[in-house]
Amino acid sequence: MSPITIALPKGRMAEDALAWLTRAGWSRPMAEDARKLVVPSEDGQLEYLLVKPMDVPVFVEQGAADIGIAGLDAVRERAADVYEPLLLPFGHCRLSVAAPANRPNRPLRLEISPRVATKYPHLAEQYFRGRGISAEFIYLNGSVELGPLVDMADLIVDIIQTGSTLRANNLVELRVIMQSQAVLIVNRASFRMHAEAIQPLLRSLRASLTAASPSN
Amino acid sequence: MPPSIPRGVADYFGGPAQRRRQLESTLRNLSHAWGYEEIIPPIFEYADMLLTELGDQTAEELYRFFDRDGRVLALRPDLTVPTARIVGSKLYDLPLPQRYFYAGPVFRYEEPRAGRQREFWQAGVELIGVSTPDADAEVLALAALALQAIGLETFRFSLGHLGYFHGLLSRLRLDDQAVDALQKALDRKSEDEVRALTEAWGLRDQDREAVLGLLSLFGPQGDGVLARARALALNQQMRAAVDRLVAVEEQLDRFGVKRFFDIDLADVRAMNYYTGITFKAYTPGIGFSVVNGGRYDNLVGEFGADLPAVGCAFYLDRILLAQIRQFGPPPDPIPQLLVLPCACGEHVSLAQEARTAGWVTAMALGPEPLSRYPLRVQCKCDGQVSLTDAGASRLVSRESWVQALPPLASPPPSTFF
DSSP: OEEEEEETTTHHHHHHHEEEEHHHHOOOOOOOOOSEEEEEEEESSEEEEOOGGGGHHHHHHHTTEEEEEEEEEEEHHHHOEEEEEEEEEEEOOEEEEEEEESSOOOOOGSSSSOOEEESSSHHHHHHTTTTTOEEEEESSOOOTTTTTTTTHHHHHHEEEESSSHHHTEEEEEEEEEEEEEEEEEEEEHHHHHHHHHHHHHHHHHHHHOOOOOOOO | OOOOOOOTTTOOOOOHHHHHHHHHHHHHHHHHHOOEEEOOSSSSSEHHHHHOOGGGGGGGGGHHHHHEEEEEEEESSSSSHHHHHHIIIIISSSSSSSSEEEEEEEOOOOOTTTBBEEEEEEEEEEEEEEOOOHHHHHHHHHHHHHHHHHHHOEEEEEEEEEHHHHHOOOHHHHHHHHHHHHHHHHHHOOOOHHHHHHHTTOOOOOHHHHHHHTTOOOOETTTOOOOOOOOOOSSSSHHHHHHHHHHHHHHHHHHGGGEEEETTTTTOOOOOOOOOEEEEEEOOOOSSSSEEEEETTTTTTGGOOOOEEEEEEEEEEHHHHHHHHHOOEEEOOOOOOEEOOTTSOOOOOHHHHHTTTTTEEEEEOOOOOGGEEEEEEEEEESSSSEEEEEEEEEEEHHHHHHTSSOOOOOGGGGGGG
16 A cells, blocks of 8 residues: 655654654654655655645645644645644644834724735735725735835734744734644545544554643 | 636646546436436526525625626526426426436636636436435445446545434534534544533533544444444434434445445535435545535425435546546547548548448548558548558458458447446
8 A cells, every 4th residue: 555645844843743753653754865855754654745834734635645744824824625633732823913013002903905914815814804904915935024124014914933033023913813733634535545544643643642741 | 828717717628528528428327327317407597596595605605697687696506406496396296206417517606726616517416305214325326336437446435414413513502603613623623623612612521522522433334433423322313313324324235335435423514405414425636525415305395395305416527637646647539540531532431431330530631640540541442442550551342441440449438337
């Protein structure tokens, strides 16, 4: 049978993810050339893909990967139609609206066509339109905080972990759009077509999460 | 600049166009063999007809426009509601059961993605007038055998029953918003989300167990899923749903298709009009279901006579895409035989003779690249014809030339049915 394919987000979250998967007894990726994007697991039963965090939900929805580990923010932003059987205890952050610290203190709903810089055009638009605000969205791929500093944007919608980046750029958090953390996602067809391989993986991961959770 | 086309529509040509028609005719032939006859509803109707109370979840996705009297029309978002209208308002006193097959384009204004365009093709069957488990099983078995006939080698069905979920809801007395949140969480199979909801609502232990238990009610038949479901059932409605699935299973076994079915009682994303069993089919290569169906006992009644019904729809574009991903793209159709022109004009007769004998035959009109046609024929105007087969030519008699052709390879459709 072909191996089960797992999409991992490149970067910091991949390390946390691998630590948890290893603890649950999943076979680790072989140590290979770090530039390789497709890496078989040591026992050959799994195959790991390293992709951009925001793309993990796409790989899984399309079935290029059976399983993925992604931020909830990415899953919602890409509106991925996948199963989300397990929340994972890392990657905690929130998606928020922030503004320059010197913005006059008035409700967002009084804004007329604010310019909003963001990496999350879908969620940002949903949030503003849902409140009847017709914002103008400026899609950026990074350094979103720069938007207000160079007067390209009035507000930003971005991920906040500790808030230190915001403070460093003289921005303040106004509203939380959503709380996010890592989540394990599964392709809807794979969940059924490969149930006999995927269910044990989910069970072992769920068991090790329960064992580690402070409430037990 | 080539002309652009709107988002969500696609041009089909060559192999894929032919394959899509083949899919459709395979499904039509199979349904016909089971006694399902064609019904052809209009492509647009009055919007309020398509927006019954039971079908209103597609309201946002409806393509609506005005006719010249200012009435709101809409393109059909599926073929089940139009079929229910026709039967409920016109055909209700014909002998029951009534079995219908349909195929055609439907339209939904949603974000296009792989296998999900705004115009897409559905084929389907509706079995109207019988509420027994055997009727459910007939549609399920037909669907499974149809996927086999189409040539899909691997696929699985998930089979659920909305009565189980509705029975649970009647016990929990949640408001609409809470039901919506629970449905979403179950659809994602997110245990954490479901648990958070049950905690927020402060459910009693037994109720909470039943809600959380839903997510574990998944697995192949014979896996004890239905026994667990019965143990978690809190009322008669939930038990009745389990009994129904047991009876359906028995009948599926007689059809020899039980092995294709998994039970999934947490699969609660379905059209609003479903009342009983619901099912979906999945196949590798595409992350969405390729068949959706279920029992809808109240929909026909919206339009007149109250008749129970069960049916399903095949998503032809998704099936085509899955086939392409599993087996590669279908070859472009090429005529089996090319007839080259000759001075005496006999080539016209040659072409007709070959077509009568069942050959897909084209007459050369000038620009044909000959190498594209491995089998060619040309009249020599002397009682003989020259036959070229894979580069080798020979002369055969004008009278019996059709018999001299190589054995007629069966045309592609027969590989599917």
